[in-house]
Amino acid sequence: MNALKHALSEIINSGSDPNPAMKMIIDSYAKYHAIMVIVCGGLLVLFLLLGGFFLYQLKKDTNKRFKFEKKVYVYFGSLSFILALFMTLLVVANATNTMNPLKGLSLAYEPSVSSEEIYTDELHLTFNEWIQKGEREVPAIIQKEIDGRIMMHSRNIIKYGIVLVISVTLSLNLWNSLIKKAKNNNLTWSLKDKGYFIMGNITVVLSVFSLIVVIANTQGALAPLTAFMVGFL
Structure with missing residues (x-):
């Protein structure tokens, strides 16, 4: 990580072009956050539509009594708008790093003036050497870790995607x-x-949790270099 910090500092201070290795890291970082902008942007629209649907259903019921059906519409309408707000925050936060990935990287890996990390393991040493040499080709030991990340995130997408579909379907049946x-x-x-x-509420919580896990793993699977760095550095 020392080499990454120094390379970022040099690029920012001197305005020099990044070497091929650093360019790959910066591009992957931008892609990592762009994925979140796209996915969360789509979900933002979906949750706004759902919130509008439940609000419409609530207004359509002219009965003055606050029946169970109305309470369900308020519950899911409120949840939809809360999730839409959460997605808005994620879109804004990730859009900043997408448009200016170099600044985002420099803040995430800001050089420490007090101390320097000392690494002796092969993976860290190889990573530092790769950045210093600036080679376009990713070293085999790092590529193996990246491939492992892709496999792990892909499995999680499938696993939690199935959980998401089952929990949403079950929730719809229970509440209906x-x-x-x-x-x-x-x-x-x-x-x-x-x-x-009780099961209806459990499936709602499980659906939201599974959705978040699928989003996070989609981000990691499509931008594995940055996902590797997040868990490695």
């Missing part, structure tokens, strides 16, 4: 069942109804 019973005045809050309500 409760709403249907409430409309027919059959919601007596029996043990079964309470179980549906």
Whole structure:
């Protein structure tokens, strides 16, 4: 990491062009954050549409009583707008690093004036040497780590993607069942109804968690060099 800090400092202070190795790192860093802008931007639109849908359903119900159905619309409408706000923050934060990756990298790996890290393991030494030489080709030991990152993130995308689909489908079925019973005045809050309500909330939490994991692993799978650096440096 010492070589990375020094190379960043030299590029910023002198305005010189980065060597091929540093250019690869800077481009990967920009791509890493651009992926978040695109994915979170799409989800921002989705959650705004969902929030608008639940708000429409709430206004469409002219019954003055604050029935269970209305409470569900308020719950999911509020959750949708909260997630939309969260996605907005992520888009703004990542857009900054996408447009100015060099500054973002320099802040993330700012040189320390108090002390210098001393590394003796082969991976760190090879990484430092690669940056110093500025070679375009990634050393085999680092490429192996990057390939491992791609495999790990890809497996997580598949695994948590399946969990996301199952939890969303199950959540829809549970909440629709409760709403249907409430409309027919059959919601007596029996043990079964309470179980549906608890499981409905659990599936909502699981869906949000799985979505976040899928987003993070998509970012790592498509920009594995930066993902490797985040876990390595």
